[in-house]
Amino acid sequence: MIKIKFLPFVLFLLMGSTPTAIKAQKRNDSDNQKSVSLQVKPKLVVGLVVDQMRYDYLTRFWDHFGDGGFKRLANEGFNCKNNHFNYAPTYTGPGHASVYTGTTPSVHGVIGNDWYDKESGTSVYCAGDMTYASVGTTSDAGKMSPHRMNTTTITDELRLHTQMRGKVIAISLKDRGAVLPGGHTANGAYWLQGGDEGNWISSTYYMDKLPKWVTDFNASNIVEAYKKPWNTLKDISSYMESGADDNVYEGTFKGESASTFPHDLPTLWDANGKFTLLKSTPFGNSITTDFALSALDGEDLGKDDITDFLAVSFSSTDYVGHMYGVDSKEVQDTYMRLDMDLERLLKALDKKVGKGEYTVFLTSDHGANEVPAYLKDQKIPAGYVQVGVMQGKLNEFVEYTFGTNDLIKNISNNQIFLDHGVIKGLDLNLEKVQQTIAHELLGYEGVERTYTAYQMWQNEYRQGIPYILQNGYNQKRSGDVLLVLKPATVQYSITGSTHGSTYPYDTHVPLLFYGKGIKKGSTSAKTEIPDIAPTIASLLGISYPNGATGQPIVEVLD
Known part of the structure; x- marks a missing residue:
């Protein structure tokens, strides 16, 4: 009974204050909007x-x-x-x-x-x-x-x-x-x-x-x-x-x-x-x-x-x-x-x-490795690979396996580029050829892992080395097989530092x-x-x- 008696009075107060509250809220919203900057304009x-x-x-x-x-x-x-x-x-x-x-x-x-x-x-x-x-x-x-x-x-x-x-x-x-x-x-x-x-x-x-x-x-x-x-x-x-x-x-x-x-x-x-x-x-x-x-x-x-x-x-x-x-x-x-x-x-x-009045950012385009020769002297795993030796060995394998030495067109940036025309002419399966060469390279000194272009096309990697490689892989420009050398292993002279890897x-x-x-x-x-x-x-x-x-x-x- 008491609740019913006071209900109209409460409703009157609420209704009476609502327009004022709404206006005040609108003013606050307007003030907030004015204070929001859509952009910063450094000179x-x-x-x-x-x-x-x-x-x-x-x-x-x-x-x-x-x-x-x-x-x-x-x-x-x-x-x-x-x-x-x-x-x-x-x-x-x-x-x-x-x-x-x-x-x-x-x-x-x-x-x-x-x-x-x-x-x-x-x-x-x-x-x-x-x-x-x-x-x-x-x-x-x-x-x-x-x-x-x-x-x-x-x-x-x-x-x-x-x-x-x-x-x-x-x-x-x-x-x-x-x-x-x-x-x-x-x-x-x-x-x-x-x-x-x-x-x-x-x-x-x-x-x-x-x-x-x-x-x-x-x-x-x-x-x-x-x-x-x-x-x-x-x-x-x-x-x-x-x-x-x-x-x-x-x-x-x-x-x-x-x-x-x-x-x-x-x-x-x-x-x-x-x-x-x-x-x-x-x-x-x-x-x-x-x-x-x-x-x-x-x-x-x-x-x-x-x-x-x-x-x-x-x-x-x-x-x-x-x-x-x-x-x-x-x-x-x-x-x-x-x-x-x-x-x-x-x-x-x-x-x-x-x-x-100005804004600056500072970063780098890449890092660099410790000199592998120095790391080896400190008993830390490190090393060098010779591209010429690797390429000669791979050419021998390809000729023995597929009957031709014209299959490989280029090796650069730790990628193997294959001749798709030759592969098609020999009625070979491109995916199988990529996979066979990738497996062969895994046995070479200094190689940590390999991936194929087919893997880059078929998967969406979210983390780790495959993610890093995929972000660097361009479908129109990159090669057929991707190499990852072991940590602190480089294709470089025994003096000085270089870069290019997936490592921190x-x-x-x-x-x-x-x-x-x-x-x-x-x-x-x-x-x-x-x-x-x-x-x-x-x-x-x-x-x-x-x-x-x-x-x-x-x-x-x-």
């Missing part, structure tokens, strides 16, 4: 790729870094500590393409630095294009374009989103380190021509002649000034994070009797390609930084409200790593000097673009985000290289590259 995005940088270089050399380079990016930005390539082979061309397309070779098509082209029956280079001419040199070094990359890049999408008003400039000592990040629509891509020249060059794909700021740079004495001895930045006795300076695991320049500091570049100049020699020293990274700073001014990057993009690849780290190996004092000195170049670049961005020493690389729109923090959750481009696209509020398979790293975005 400039800077993409940094450090060639052959393992993740543990960041931690190993940390105490030698200053506060303004790697430490600034990591401490004030976001550090993805467990970042990996999710495909193989892990090479420079596929690495740069994957960073900027947000996908893997299975989609973007850059399956190696070079690969056997099944249509032409010849080896092709990832950035080579003889339909264009060189700009800035009379050599063929400028005959390049991104035409073998099948998808758009984050740089392409920025250009499209801004109706081609946002500028994209790409810079690297290596042509592929500039051409692939620049995408199909870059305003300019530049790389260093060595030999007698020492000049930054380009291709008619981008321009008919070099801009004045580039010709001015080439005419200056900036590059020539690095023709000087290379000694350690600090007292070499403080380089405790590296092995002995004098050891048998390192290569030497022509004319050197030992791989020890100092390296007298003026004396070694003529025998080692003249300006090409600088690429295999940390001075190559400094030259790259010098040129990037000139590009900021010459192209007026980050000077208006339309976002521009500067893609810079530091290649000397790769050249030094290949020659001296990951435990060398030369590698340590190169990263300590690179840290100073990064600080120089960031300070220039603060001044020219404005602190808080090649896949685990840094990923740092910094600047406008980026949270401060870190994560140990696994991230993958194809996630970079979607993360930047989400930040900018633009379309993902059209072949993107990665996902934005939501923890990074502010």
